[in-house]
Amino acid sequence: MDFSFTEEQSMLRDTVASFLQDKYDFETRRGIVKSETGWRPDYWKAFAEELGILGAPFSEDLGGLGGGATENMIVMEEFGKALVIEPYLGTVVIGGGFLKHSGYAGAADLIGKIVGGEATFAFAYAEPQARYTWRDLKTTAKKDGAGYVLNGHKAVVVGAPWASHLIVTARTGGGQRDEGGVSVFLVDKNAKGVVTRDYPTIDGLRASEVFFENVSVGADALIGAEGAGLPLVEKVIDEATAAVGAEAVGVLRKLHEGTLEYTKQRKQFGQPIAQFQVLQHRMVDMFIQVEQSVSMTYMATIKLSESDHERAKAISAAKVQIGRACKFVGQNAIQLHGGMGMTDEMAIGHYFKRATIIEGLFGSVDHHLRRYEGLSIDKAA
Amino acid sequence: MNLDFSPEELAFREEVRRFIADSYPANLRDKQMSEDSLNKEDYLAWHKILAKKGWVAPGWPTQYGGPGWTPTQKYIWSEEQARADTVPILPFGINMVSPVIYTFGSQAQKDKFLPATYNGDIWWCQGYSEPGSGSDLASVRTRAVREGDHYIVNGQKTWTTLAQFADWGFFLCRTDTEAKPQAGISFLLIDMKSPGVTVRPIITLGGEHEVNDVFLDNVKVPVENRIFDENQGWTAAKFLLAHERSGIAGVARSKRGIERIRKMATNELADDSGPLLKDPFFKRKVAELEIDLTALEFTELRTLAGEASGKGPGPESSLLKIKGTEIQQRVHELALEAAGHYGAPYFRGFPTDGDNAHPIGPDYAHETAPSYFNGRKTSIYGGSNEIQRNIIAKMVLGL
Numbered sequence: 001m002d003f004s005f006t007e008e009q010s011m012l013r014d015t016v017a018s019f020l021q022d023k024y025d026f027e028t029r030r031g032i033v034k035s036e037t038g039w040r041p042d043y044w045k046a047f048a049e050e051l052g053i054l055g056a057p058f059s060e061d062l063g064g065l066g067g068g069a070t071e072n073m074i075v076m077e078e079f080g081k082a083l084v085i086e087p088y089l090g091t092v093v094i095g096g097g098f099l100k101h102s103g104y105a106g107a108a109d110l111i112g113k114i115v116g117g118e119a120t121f122a123f124a125y126a127e128p129q130a131r132y133t134w135r136d137l138k139t140t141a142k143k144d145g146a147g148y149v150l151n152g153h154k155a156v157v158v159g160a161p162w163a164s165h166l167i168v169t170a171r172t173g174g175g176q177r178d179e180g181g182v183s184v185f186l187v188d189k190n191a192k193g194v195v196t197r198d199y200p201t202i203d204g205l206r207a208s209e210v211f212f213e214n215v216s217v218g219a220d221a222l223i224g225a226e227g228a229g230l231p232l233v234e235k236v237i238d239e240a241t242a243a244v245g246a247e248a249v250g251v252l253r254k255l256h257e258g259t260l261e262y263t264k265q266r267k268q269f270g271q272p273i274a275q276f277q278v279l280q281h282r283m284v285d286m287f288i289q290v291e292q293s294v295s296m297t298y299m300a301t302i303k304l305s306e307s308d309h310e311r312a313k314a315i316s317a318a319k320v321q322i323g324r325a326c327k328f329v330g331q332n333a334i335q336l337h338g339g340m341g342m343t344d345e346m347a348i349g350h351y352f353k354r355a356t357i358i359e360g361l362f363g364s365v366d367h368h369l370r371r372y373e374g375l376s377i378d379k380a381a
Numbered sequence: 382m383n384l385d386f387s388p389e390e391l392a393f394r395e396e397v398r399r400f401i402a403d404s405y406p407a408n409l410r411d412k413q414m415s416e417d418s419l420n421k422e423d424y425l426a427w428h429k430i431l432a433k434k435g436w437v438a439p440g441w442p443t444q445y446g447g448p449g450w451t452p453t454q455k456y457i458w459s460e461e462q463a464r465a466d467t468v469p470i471l472p473f474g475i476n477m478v479s480p481v482i483y484t485f486g487s488q489a490q491k492d493k494f495l496p497a498t499y500n501g502d503i504w505w506c507q508g509y510s511e512p513g514s515g516s517d518l519a520s521v522r523t524r525a526v527r528e529g530d531h532y533i534v535n536g537q538k539t540w541t542t543l544a545q546f547a548d549w550g551f552f553l554c555r556t557d558t559e560a561k562p563q564a565g566i567s568f569l570l571i572d573m574k575s576p577g578v579t580v581r582p583i584i585t586l587g588g589e590h591e592v593n594d595v596f597l598d599n600v601k602v603p604v605e606n607r608i609f610d611e612n613q614g615w616t617a618a619k620f621l622l623a624h625e626r627s628g629i630a631g632v633a634r635s636k637r638g639i640e641r642i643r644k645m646a647t648n649e650l651a652d653d654s655g656p657l658l659k660d661p662f663f664k665r666k667v668a669e670l671e672i673d674l675t676a677l678e679f680t681e682l683r684t685l686a687g688e689a690s691g692k693g694p695g696p697e698s699s700l701l702k703i704k705g706t707e708i709q710q711r712v713h714e715l716a717l718e719a720a721g722h723y724g725a726p727y728f729r730g731f732p733t734d735g736d737n738a739h740p741i742g743p744d745y746a747h748e749t750a751p752s753y754f755n756g757r758k759t760s761i762y763g764g765s766n767e768i769q770r771n772i773i774a775k776m777v778l779g780l
Contacts, residue, residue, distance in 0.1 A: 126722050128722075128723075128742065129650055130650075131649070131650060131651065131652060131657075131721050131722075132652060132721075133652050133654070136654065155722045155723065155742065156722040156723065156725055156726065156742075158725075177654060195739060197739050197741060199726050199727070199728065199741060200726075200727050200728075201725040201726060201727055202724075202725055202726075202727040202750040202751070202754075203725070207725065207726065209739060209740075209741050209742075211739055267513075268514075268515060268516050268517035268520070269516075269517045269520075273516075276767075278767060278770075279767070327714075331710075331757065334586075334757045334761075335757070335760060335761065335765075335766075338515050338516070338761050338765065339510065339515060339539070339540045339592075339758075339761060339762070341757070341761070342585045342586055342592075342755075342757065342758050342761065343583055343584070343585060343586075344584040344585060344586060344588070345583070345584070349586045349754070352586070352754070353586065353750075353754065356717075356750070356753070356754075357724075357725055360717075360718070360721070360722075360724065364718060366660075366662040366663065366718075367652060369662070370652065370662065
């Protein structure tokens with residue numbers, strides 16, 4: 001039993017933390033959110049070249065640092081603490097995940113581009129009607145000669161405005177909600193017929209509605225086996241869920257620390273409000289939620305390499321805990337900041353917004369409770 | 382024990398419904414539908430129609446222009462407004478400062494302010510909170526120093542709602558620094574156009590400009606604009622806070638919110654591709670919310686019935702504030718949850734028209750996240766819910 005990090009992993013954490021401390025303070029982030037492009041390509045370049053972190057979970061022969069899920073967890077937690085906007089999740093965790101697990105022919109080349117900061121990915125999986133059922137797809141890919149023609153509408157594709165590549169789920173066969181017939185495609189964002197409507201999101205990121213209007217792609221656009229993509233999609237989304245769990249841990253720690261700090265200095269009735277027992281107990285409950293979330297993030301990250309069934313169960317259990325913690329810690333952080341917590345000026349509200357979006361990302365508490373019930377209780381009964 | 386409306390009350394409800402249907406401005410309805418933010422004229426349009434009708438101030442005594450309604454009629458009125466989703470009548474003038482003026486003010490003050498407030502010619506804002514005085518309101522430090530027939534006022538107020546539109550404000554100012562905190566406060570009415578008054582916006586989580594900082598720099602205020610005696614302002618302030626709380630349960634608005642969630646959840650699909658409203662998890666939450674709201678509604682009705690038999694709203698109204706705001710916040714939570722992926726897009730100040738062929742989610746989803754974030758204020762303002770619990774512990778339970 002060992003929950004400690006290797007020397008390399010500790011170094012990775014320190015490297016990321018110190019870069020963000022120097023270059024990603026809250027005012028800088030506010031500037032990025034308000035800028036026209038909404039992200040910092042020069043920081044992305046620095047992540048690649050100065051820090052080398054875009055290769056964190058890739059093997060050394062692909063130019064990476066030789067790490068895996070634990071390295072993603074470390075980077076994402078530090079990113080959460082600084083509310084980093086740049087698309088590590090979409091590019092390294094998700095884009096990288098599909099390339100690593102699929103045996104895709106062009107994987108080595110593309111991973112090289114990710115590591116070098118030359119390729120950014122956005123994951124077009126959600127559809128307007130589908131909520132959290134990833135196999136519910138109206139987007140179609142029809143065979144056309146050697147290649148395919150894509151048609152459909154993908155909802156709230158986070159990071160799409162910055163992406164060079166899209167990873168798209170589409171139906172090559174079966175009915176709208178069948179398990180079979182799901183395929184995964186790699187599409188150049190500049191391909192003819194890819195229409196996007198870009199917009200900001202409430203947590204300071206950018207996203208697009210992506211419409212595929214007779215988009216022709218070659219046979220080499222297919223990632224994994226045709227019509228058998230669902231297990232791959234579930235695996236990568238589970239990895240992404242673990243990664244946003246780690247990001248949530250960073251966000252939650254800041255929400256809790258910020259609240260402790262504020263209540264110690266805010267005085268009412270002649271004393272710091274942190275001395276009121278009713279508020280102390282609230283902050284203790286917040287602390288318990290943060291610690292439970294850290295534990296579940298470790299557990300989920302470790303179990304990513306187990307069987308599909310064990311992995312899915314672990315991820316859903318973790319997301320239930322994390323989703324609840326995001327709500328409880330976030331809401332109470334604002335409450336204990338009083339009116340100040342309501343202002344756009346203070347960072348605390350921005351952590352709350354990100355926590356709120358993470359709460360629903362890759363499935364709400366209800367969704368994961370149901371998935372857990374199915375895997376843990378219904379199957380055992 | 383009887384819950385039925387009398388034939389007269391039913392007739393009254395019909396009259397109210399008909400009046401709202403006939404008189405509510407269509408352009409206001411359009412604006413609310415499109416979720417454009419409302420300007421000063423929009424807020425006042427409905428106010429002025431009601432003033433003309435004689436219905437804008439149901440709580441006022443008839444001698445000042447109140448309609449003389451029974452508590453049940455007032456209840457029907459607020460239900461029907463929520464049902465029709467009318468623009469709310471802002472509380473600062475009608476429900477907050479006016480009762481203070483007609484209870485504690487001089488005849489000259491009543492004459493000057495009550496008719497103009499009634500008619501919507503004065504927009505009021507509330508100068509209570511300060512950066513150092515939130516829950517501990519009696520610690521206000523804004524200083525008013527008497528100089529002949531004026532006070533010279535210096536200080537800073539904060540969280541001043543819609544002060545950017547205000548003609549007048551009512552302010553708690555310290556006139557005696559030696560006395561106990563509660564004993565040295567005076568209640569001053571200040572013309573917001575006075576030299577030395579500066580209003581600075583505070584932008585809140587959902588991107589709104591609702592609240593402001595108000596800076597007072599050597600502002601000259603005639604002594605005749607003080608309500609009640611010097612150093613007795615706390616009495617008026619406390620009176621006002623009790624009034625502020627009595628309307629705060631927001632039962633009718635929450636009912637309307639739940640109705641909206643039911644509509645959203647009929648359209649949205651759950652994991653099993655059936656309507657979200659049939660989803661056992663979601664349905665359970667809607668049911669629990671409705672049950673909680675029913676309990677609150679009957680607690681409010683009991684309070685109303687008590688008022689009708691002559692008991693004023695007491696510290697029990699803190700219960701209405703706590704439960705009312707908790708329920709409002711759960712309404713926001715459920716709406717955001719129902720919106721799914723489309724809770725995330727954020728359009729304030731961002732052009733979204735012009736491409737109907739490529740829509741960004743359903744209209745009902747667009748405001749769910751800003752409303753959820755903005756709604757967190759309700760358990761903070763008007764005396765935080767922690768303070769309300771202290772009030773119940775002390776004043777109701779005698780602990």
